[in-house]
Amino acid sequence: MASHFIPAFCILLLALNPLAYLYALRTSGIETNRLGRKNNRLLIAKACGWSLCILLAISLLGQALAKQLSLSLAGMQISSGLILFLLAISMIFPVRRGSAGDPAERGSQGFASMLACTAGPIVLANVLLLSAVQTGHWPEMATALACAVLVSAMLMQLCYRLQHHFGFAMAVSGLQKLTGLILVAVAVDKILIGAHQYFSA
Numbered sequence: 001m002a003s004h005f006i007p008a009f010c011i012l013l014l015a016l017n018p019l020a021y022l023y024a025l026r027t028s029g030i031e032t033n034r035l036g037r038k039n040n041r042l043l044i045a046k047a048c049g050w051s052l053c054i055l056l057a058i059s060l061l062g063q064a065l066a067k068q069l070s071l072s073l074a075g076m077q078i079s080s081g082l083i084l085f086l087l088a089i090s091m092i093f094p095v096r097r098g099s100a101g102d103p104a105e106r107g108s109q110g111f112a113s114m115l116a117c118t119a120g121p122i123v124l125a126n127v128l129l130l131s132a133v134q135t136g137h138w139p140e141m142a143t144a145l146a147c148a149v150l151v152s153a154m155l156m157q158l159c160y161r162l163q164h165h166f167g168f169a170m171a172v173s174g175l176q177k178l179t180g181l182i183l184v185a186v187a188v189d190k191i192l193i194g195a196h197q198y199f200s201a
Contacts (some may be wrong), residue, residue, distance in 0.1 A: 004137045005029060008130060014183050015126040018152035019159065020094075020117045020175045040160050047114035052110040053147060054119045055127050059141055062131030062150035071132060074201065076192030080129040084187035089123045091180030094173075118152060 065071065131141050159172065 004134060004140040005144050008134065008141055009147055011084070011130060011186065012127070012145055012148035013151055013181055014186070015084070015123050016118055016148055016152045017087070017091060017123075017176070017179065018117070018155040019172050020091075041157065043111060043114065044045070044153050044156050044160075047111055048118060048149050048156075050115060051118035052149045055124070055145055055149070056142060058124050058127045059131035059138065059145060062128040063138055065128070066132035072198070072201075073133065074194045074198035076129055076133045077190050077197065079192060079194075080126065080133060081187045081190030083122060083125045083129060084183050084190065087126065088180040088183035091183065093174050094176065108118055114156070117147065143144070 066076070127145065131138065134141050
């Protein structure tokens, strides 16, 4: 089980990118003086709970697609590597968005911003392809996904509490770029493995 759980957990945690919550927190306009810690914990739990349900459903879809479409392992490896590479580029060169305009709308945007962090299109594509690659090992995939979402929720809460500490935003930005560099290496490795499997078939 560990041979399938640990790689899936690491890739999923990197793909979820919980450090991006710091930027979602700022662009959504949610501040510590407007949203108490209790409400913030509920917001994180709600977003991560919905994300886990969505990602589990997508992982089941990936298993079914791999069987019904008879997708080759090489093709799925290369596709997964390309999606991870796009995610890594977005981490290394993040796009800064403007702050929310209407203060009355900021609270509702907080949940949408967090859900976009934990269940965005790139994350969904990664889960879909990763589950398709690991056909026949869905219990390990589901466990890794649940653990990755739980750790992401804990890191989001940590970002919320430390967001105003001096130098924290700079440290998070550096860690996010480092995560992107690690993902580049993982993505290139997947692409090379897929290419080797394709040309040696």
